[in-house]
Amino acid sequence: MCYNMPDMKRMMIVTAGPTREHLDPVRFLSNPSTGKMGFALAAAGAAAGFDVRLVAGPVALATPKGVKRTDIVSAREMLVAVRALLREATDGLKPVFIATAAVADWRPARIAAHKLKKAEMSGTLHLVRNPDILKSVHGAVKVGFAAETDRVLAEAARKCREKKLAFIVANDITKPGTGFGTETNRVTLVFPDGRTVAWPLMTKRRVATRIVRTIADLEM
């Protein structure tokens, strides 16, 4: 007998990697995110039996087994992809949304269709704010990440409240072995009631497994 009922799995949407905000076809604003933490979470979610949908910015990583992936470039494309996936979620099973992506906060006000000539560039770039994807989506159990350089827990707690999260995963990216591109991470979970749980330095794979276990233990 087969007990595998894929359409009854709870959806887990994971955003990962950087976004790129183009000013012309060959120039963009971005950041050094490699997507490792998000891909590790997608793998851990699939292994735990979630229907994992990975929304990835430009990264050089293979799609984990059992994960459905959508590739995007900009923050606005990431938001459109996440919203479309939320609409697909199975009725009655609230989806989980884990935002690990390092979304660019600003984008150029204009995107030129052709490569800008030096003479066309004034030395001033006019920027506009990108949407906050994690804050703006509703109807999911939301988990965020907060990479901070100072006032780490206070900033994480503020973001957890502002974005109405189940919890936020905070890390101090100035400490060795944490942050962009590393294989390891040292994180503290911050809950809306102010409770904090600090984990020791671990591989991102191990952090991911423990985050997925924490999510599975939440009342949803």
Ligand code: C5P
């Ligand atoms: O406010 P801050 O950017 O530090 O928040 C970090 C959290 O919010 C991360 O989980 C990140 O993926 C998410 N985020 C987002 N859309 C943005 C900015 C951040 O989903 N535009």
